[in-house]
Amino acid sequence: MVRSEGETPTLDQVARLAGVSKATASRAVNGGARVSPQAQAAVDDAVRRLGFIPNAAARSLATRRTGSIGLIVPESDERIFADPFFARMLHVVTRSVKAHDLQLVLLLTQPGKEEQRLMRYLRGRFVDGVVVASHHRGDRLAKSLADLGLPTVFIGSPWTSTDRVSIVESDGVGAGRQAARLLIDRGCRAIGTIAGPADMHAGHDRLEGWRQELSEAGLGVDAVVHGDFTEVGGARACGVLLDEFPGLDGIFAASDLMAAGAIRELAARGRRVPEDVALVGYDDLGTAERTDPPLTTFRNPIGAMATEAIRLLAQWIDEGPGEPPRRIVFAPELVRRASA
Amino acid sequence: MVRSEGETPTLDQVARLAGVSKATASRAVNGGARVSPQAQAAVDDAVRRLGFIPNAAARSLATRRTGSIGLIVPESDERIFADPFFARMLHVVTRSVKAHDLQLVLLLTQPGKEEQRLMRYLRGRFVDGVVVASHHRGDRLAKSLADLGLPTVFIGSPWTSTDRVSIVESDGVGAGRQAARLLIDRGCRAIGTIAGPADMHAGHDRLEGWRQELSEAGLGVDAVVHGDFTEVGGARACGVLLDEFPGLDGIFAASDLMAAGAIRELAARGRRVPEDVALVGYDDLGTAERTDPPLTTFRNPIGAMATEAIRLLAQWIDEGPGEPPRRIVFAPELVRRASA
């Protein structure tokens, strides 16, 4: 390289070395529409010789684009790391973001807390848009983001419904119904559920579907305990459930991690799965195959949701929201194993 | 707010509304050195009324600062999520970065792969500096970053040693020595080790210390198997070790996760811990307390290292590297529990 140490070459230098104007150099660097082959070659050569990389800030300032998007996860980091849901999510998002040639900025925030700080960051236009995963009831995030006019896609429906953000979600109600139906069909008559946190849609919807199906079948819907999507919480919830409803013969847990906890608790109390109590989980992210017995569960379409979310966001950034913002629903797929 | 929807107010508008020049408005917005109380008040008021937030790109362009730093983790995402090391690291880094009023950009890359893409990003000056955690032998990262002139702090020593990056590390050799000494002192005479990956300093150093201490004590140093820092890998390594050296009465595992695997394998073979085989781990990030028996281990000073790394980096960004870049070593602390 020609340039001296430490100095970052500018487009001006490239242009001069290539013997063209800054304008032409800029065009050549960006794909080269309306640039003659000779000019293109000269610029390419100069870029190589100088080791030129466009300055991000300057480019952002002119184009009003940063080329990066934020992933907001309003969740404590303990949960983020404990729950395979997020690992899987991050994995897919990372890959998908690369495919669109974007940079991912991970924005971890405690739910509800530090919203000021986050919004200040977003107002500074550090990112072109955001994906929000794991929304909680109290959060005013959806409205704040919409007010900001920032392209936004939620994975999982936000509580404060607004028609100014796009949403990608899975059919939790349908899964809840299917789970209940499956337990009913195998002969269970006293069916309980370990629901997710009441302040999250994922918890709410699966519970709602379970309720609907049982009600229509004329069965009781009182055996409900809310867990926190962790294994320990699942075990505890299962204990509470069994104390109150000793005759339970079927349980739907809103996540595999909680189901795994339930299995432990059931084993500790000498109840066999599925002979004494049939168990259905939700997620199918590895955990379900490793429990004993392996869990009958629903495959959470995280991959599809995350991919679609990034696609929608990229499209929105490029072409506008496409009136009105979209809402896309994926159906979780039942995976039968031994637990029910 | 006065402004119309969707339009972002600029400093120019603030200045006009406050009846001062752009220059004065800028000074007032940034802490207000050399600004009269009246001007300050007028600007503050205008900022509030317009809802002004400085445009990040423009500010970056002028100041040559972005206010964000990158955390590079050259590791597959499975490991990142499986190993509590990273969870803890990310937790501390996040908090520490906030304290310095910086924004964290998480840069996950496969070790060795995609270096082109990463370096292109970094050359674009999206971040003011980087912290690198978990460096592998093959990576040319240290040299590339140094060549770039980007403020860089490694957590854990890089292989390609260069004096142009700062390093924060823990004393792995010392820990290895202490572990060996402890096993010798409790009477072990056939001591093996499940080392970390040979391509990582964390693996190499702890092994080296173990070797030194045993050699000086006149004991054999042949019982070495390399694991991959995972639980499954630890169990497998332990199996190999026991097959080759059935008389083993002490093992030093370079991570608690691998030690946990070793406990499982030992149990499966009917060997009691610590009666038949004494076991020392490394990390003490929760895993060690939950094994049966609880592990004697070393507290990996991740919190201290991460905090110090961010502090060094922030200082470097503000005041230059402070000839020459620093190297800081923390001593892991022995935590005695039941396994040895």
Next chain:
DNA sequence: GTGATGCGTGGAACCGGTTCCACGCATCGA
């Protein structure tokens, strides 16, 4: 009363790109 000092201020240059627009030139159909 005078010159030195210092503070608050605004004009203007600057950071490093992108893009509008006008212009010159070659090509083409009539």
Next chain:
DNA sequence: TCGATGCGTGGAACCGGTTCCACGCATCAC
């Protein structure tokens, strides 16, 4: 031969801030 067309090009404005510097004015010591 002439005017219309279109392509490649460069000058210059622009994105939205920060900061250098010169200037006016009040204060102060002598």
